[in-house]
Amino acid sequence: MVPHAQRGVIRHPAQIYGYSVYGTPLEVYLPTEKTECLVFAGIHGEEAETTILLSRALRSRQSALRHCAVVLAANPDGLARGTRANARGVDLNRNFPADNWRGDQVLHRWDEGQAQEVALSPGHAPASEPETLALMQLVERLNPSHIVSLHGPLACIDDPQGSALGQWLAQGSGLPLVADIGSPTPGSFGSWCRDQDRAVITYENCRRIRSGACRRCICRCCHGC
Template structure:
């Protein structure tokens, strides 16, 4: 592990896989070997804790990535603006061209206990957004066996396949393993992947501060980046 004094910057080289609506580079950290897993954070810009924890896991490691690719900010404009959506007001996780994509709007909660009433667009068409399209193309290019999407704050490991990786994440994190998050997610990344038979695990962090979360989730993310992809 890199000593704390040297964890201020990311020392691994990134590759640009596209550009956001406002022209921010979409970056992926690629492994030396075949990509067995792609882990991404920050597709919802209001979930900055996912980006920070994954960045800390990357900054803590001395060695290059072997079989895991990492995206810290799938929605960099949303992270910069502090919005769930991208700069066009589109919830990217409802913009994927899954069979269940719906034109119109999607609502999310402003806070716990509130109704889902904050209105966002699902996009003018499936994959209308550059961030969506770039992520799709990257997934198709790398074709990893596993995909892990970091979100918050629903506090669960959503793995419809009940895979070995999902079971391990649930056990190691203490979060419940579920087969769905309990409400429909048309046009989500997970729906799009499932249409193609790709395994997706949605890692939903609990509602807490980065400092509180990192006690459990930083070591776990670090181990995830070095998961032994034996099939």
């Protein structure tokens, strides 16, 4: 582990796997050996805490990643502007070419506990956005055995398969393990992965415990890979 005083910067080199709508490089931190696990954050720009959580895990690591690939910001334009969607107003997590993709408006909450009334687009077609297409191509190129997608703030580990990794993440974070978040997610990354028979876990962080057990758990996940 890197001493706290030296955790101000990321010491690992990044590679570019694509570009956003505004031409922002999409960066991935690749392992030195075969990719067994891909962990990514920031596909919703309003969930900046996921990028911070994963960045702190990466900055805590002294040695190179062996089997874990890391994407800190899957939607850098949205993160820079504080918007859930990308620069074209598309919810990237409804833009994947899953069997359940729909062209209807995507509604989400302005704040926790409020009605879902803020309208976004799922894209004019599946995988219409460069960020979506680049992440798909990265997954297909790396072909990881496990994928962990960081979101918030539902405070649960969403793992329909109830895998050993999902159980480990739930135990380490103190978050409940669930098989479903209870609402439809057409065109989501998870739906697309399941169509491809890929194992994916959605790690729903809780904003209130960002600096506690969740950060330590993600840090151990990256270190273990």
